[in-house]
Amino acid sequence: MKLTMLRAFALLAGLSLVAASVAEDIFMTRTQQTFPEAMLELQQQIKSHGYTLSRVQRVDIGLTKSGYKTDKYRVVFFGKADEIKWVGDNYPEWIPYLPLKIAIFSEAQDTLLITSDPEEIFFSDDAKFKKIITRWKKDISAIFHEMAD
Amino acid sequence: MRLFISFCLLLVTSSYTLADTHVGAMLYKKNCIACHGASGKGGVGVPLALESFQAQASDRFLKNTIRFGRIGRVMPAFKSLSEDEVNALVAYIRTFAKATPPVYSQQPIRANAKHGATLFSQNCAACHGDHGQGGKGTGVTFSRPRDLPIIAPALNNEGFLKSASDAMIQATLQQGRKGTPMVSFLENGMSEQDINDVVAYIRTFEKDLPTRTNVDDEPYYLEVESSLSFEKTVASLKQAVIGENYRLIRTQKFDYGLVNVEQEDPKKVVVYFCNFKLLNEALTVDPRVGLFLPCRLTVVEHKGKVKIMAINPLHLSHFFNNDELDNLCKGMRETYEVIMEGATL
Numbered sequence: 001m002k003l004t005m006l007r008a009f010a011l012l013a014g015l016s017l018v019a020a021s022v023a024e025d026i027f028m029t030r031t032q033q034t035f036p037e038a039m040l041e042l043q044q045q046i047k048s049h050g051y052t053l054s055r056v057q058r059v060d061i062g063l064t065k066s067g068y069k070t071d072k073y074r075v076v077f078f079g080k081a082d083e084i085k086w087v088g089d090n091y092p093e094w095i096p097y098l099p100l101k102i103a104i105f106s107e108a109q110d111t112l113l114i115t116s117d118p119e120e121i122f123f124s125d126d127a128k129f130k131k132i133i134t135r136w137k138k139d140i141s142a143i144f145h146e147m148a149d
Numbered sequence: 150m151r152l153f154i155s156f157c158l159l160l161v162t163s164s165y166t167l168a169d170t171h172v173g174a175m176l177y178k179k180n181c182i183a184c185h186g187a188s189g190k191g192g193v194g195v196p197l198a199l200e201s202f203q204a205q206a207s208d209r210f211l212k213n214t215i216r217f218g219r220i221g222r223v224m225p226a227f228k229s230l231s232e233d234e235v236n237a238l239v240a241y242i243r244t245f246a247k248a249t250p251p252v253y254s255q256q257p258i259r260a261n262a263k264h265g266a267t268l269f270s271q272n273c274a275a276c277h278g279d280h281g282q283g284g285k286g287t288g289v290t291f292s293r294p295r296d297l298p299i300i301a302p303a304l305n306n307e308g309f310l311k312s313a314s315d316a317m318i319q320a321t322l323q324q325g326r327k328g329t330p331m332v333s334f335l336e337n338g339m340s341e342q343d344i345n346d347v348v349a350y351i352r353t354f355e356k357d358l359p360t361r362t363n364v365d366d367e368p369y370y371l372e373v374e375s376s377l378s379f380e381k382t383v384a385s386l387k388q389a390v391i392g393e394n395y396r397l398i399r400t401q402k403f404d405y406g407l408v409n410v411e412q413e414d415p416k417k418v419v420v421y422f423c424n425f426k427l428l429n430e431a432l433t434v435d436p437r438v439g440l441f442l443p444c445r446l447t448v449v450e451h452k453g454k455v456k457i458m459a460i461n462p463l464h465l466s467h468f469f470n471n472d473e474l475d476n477l478c479k480g481m482r483e484t485y486e487v488i489m490e491g492a493t494l
Binding site for chain 2: 057066074084092093095104108115
């Protein structure tokens with residue numbers, strides 16, 4: 001059960017290099033920021049990584065108007081215009097999955113963020129598309145890392 | 150230097166628990182915090198900090214749960230974690246409560262499974278399901294309507310059966326679990342032999358584990374070619390959406406918001422729609438369902454052909470490890486196909 005000191009240090013050193021988001025196939029993270037704070041920071045993070053915010057879908061509004069109980073829930077759509085256009089023109093089969101999106105919702109005082117791992121969703125033999133997918137993953141990992149407490 | 154040597158000596162002479170829990174805390178933050186919460190009070194995942202849970206869950210149970218997960222019940226299998234990392238994670242989870250971890254015998258309990266089946270249907274099936282499939286609505290956060298901090302676990306789950314020894318299941322039945330709906334069946338009139346019979350029955354689930362939806366052959370997108378013009382296809386699609394009892398949310402260009410209005414591609418149009426009853430059900434099944442939202446079909450004119458396209462919800466849902474969500478997505482795929490065919494007839 002007990003780790004040797006060396007192994008513990010090795011583990012700590014390794015862990016400090018990994019992103020602070022979750023699960024194997026999807027990115028998920030929790031922040032103790034309130035929903036409005038987290039929402040604001042998410043939008044800033046998206047922009048600071050060079051992406052444009054396409055729009056924000058308010059999921060909760062329609063639900064509460066229809067009489068259902070729910071808490072704050074949004075879906076944030078974003079992308080880089082040139083990349084989205086290029087993929088849409090050359091690989092239209094991926095249009096239904098674009099622009100990229102992050103779901104953000106409150107859970108009591110915390111806020112949760114979730115998105116899919118682009119490398120799990122998208123695949124291609126095209127070197128240019130592969131490069132785009134890899135960068136999407138890297139950028140989304142970084143955004144989630146920044147958003148994590 | 151003297152300080153560093155002193156620090157090292159301190160670590161060597163004291164227990165390594167501090168190092169374990171420090172590593173564990175980092176691993177917890179990376180892998181668990183999103184679902185189980187910063188202090189283990191639960192959310193999408195179960196409340197690990199529950200005193201009664203910690204008093205009944207052995208280290209072996211926790212380690213195997215991390216290792217094998219709960220197939221089809223949201224909790225993923227963390228196969229890439231090393232043994233040391235799993236140990237560190239368990240050490241950290243133990244800091245959430247003061248309970249002493251139990252150690253159970255791994256010996257199987259031999260008893261009358263047939264009698265156990267009768268007792269199970271009378272006493273357990275109401276919460277755990279007729280076949281031990283667990284309560285409905287896996288992965289419900291506290292932001293959604295929820296009366297209790299835990300949903301009855303699936304007992305016919307491979308991960309559960311690999312993690313819980315017969316003795317642990319027996320202890321849970323005998324003692325109940327304070328803070329959850331699980332009562333003590335010793336106090337509720339069962340004898341120790343009855344409880345052993347129920348344990349023997351639960352163990353029979355290993356022989357008939359539920360099969361999962363196979364998504365390997367699923368296409369990642371759906372498309373139907375339209376013989377109508379682009380504009381007529383969009384109009385027809387909207388009618389078909391309404392005809393299937395969905396509410397139109399908005400119609401926009403595919404690149405809306407990313408480019409100026411005058412630069413938008415007029416031959417790629419997205420139609421968003423919703424059925425709020427279904428949406429509410431979907432969020433109850435899995436709060437992470439936002440990645441599928443809102444329902445959407447896209448009309449694309451490409452190389453002279455007009456097509457209606459959609460994601461295949463099953464391509465996305467299998468990443469969520471949630472069988473209930475898979476079932477919903479199967480229905481959603483059929484709905485997409487009906488709408489797409491209706492629009493292009």
